[in-house]
Amino acid sequence: MQEVLFMIYAWLKAGHIIFVIFWMAGLFMLPRYFVYHQEAAPDSPENAVWTDRERKLLKIILNPSLIVVWVLGLVLAYTTGAFTQGWMHAKFLAVLGLSAYHGYLAGYHKKLARGERSLTGKQLRLFNEVPGIAAALIVVLVVIKPF
Numbered sequence: 772m773q774e775v776l777f778m779i780y781a782w783l784k785a786g787h788i789i790f791v792i793f794w795m796a797g798l799f800m801l802p803r804y805f806v807y808h809q810e811a812a813p814d815s816p817e818n819a820v821w822t823d824r825e826r827k828l829l830k831i832i833l834n835p836s837l838i839v840v841w842v843l844g845l846v847l848a849y850t851t852g853a854f855t856q857g858w859m860h861a862k863f864l865a866v867l868g869l870s871a872y873h874g875y876l877a878g879y880h881k882k883l884a885r886g887e888r889s890l891t892g893k894q895l896r897l898f899n900e901v902p903g904i905a906a907a908l909i910v911v912l913v914v915i916k917p918f
């Protein structure tokens with residue numbers, strides 16, 4: 772099994788990186804949508820339009836990308852035995868954090884749809900920095916492998 776995975780390793784890694792890009796693009800877009808969504812009155816037609824846009828972004832881009840990134844990442848780690856390496860442990864923590872952020876955004880989307888606005892526009896803009904910082908950290912960990 773591991774020999775077959777080694778033969779297609781470069782393809783698996785290419786797929787991993789492609790879906791990382793899709794996932795990150797979605798994670799950057801969704802809080803941006805929220806900023807505009809919050810400005811619409813809870814029972815307005817505009818509220819329904821933004822809810823639908825967010826639902827589609829989650830359903831078509833974000834959720835499938837999260838799954839593919841995790842599956843291919845775990846297969847890559849299994850193939851090389853990276854589970855025992857320090858950088859992989861740190862990457863795991865960072866990626867778990869990013870997945871929790873994804874879950875929080877999915878929850879906030881439901882809150883907005885119900886008419887709740889618990890964060891300010893400024894807080895949402897600040898939130899938007901999370902995926903950028905996490906991605907920079909993860910790429911350094913995986914490319915430099917500092918430990």
Ligand code: HEM
Nearest residue numbers: 788791840841844845847848851853866906909910913914
């Ligand atoms: C979801 C869980 C994830 C797991 C289990 C995982 C695991 C892995 C593994 C084992 C490799 C091969 C590293 C090597 O041996 O050189 C890899 C490559 C890579 N990963 Fe992930 N990864 C995950 C998510 C992510 C995320 C979220 C990002 C970016 C934000 C990312 C970016 C990369 C990049 C850029 C590479 C290519 C590194 C290189 O070839 O030099 N990964 N990943």
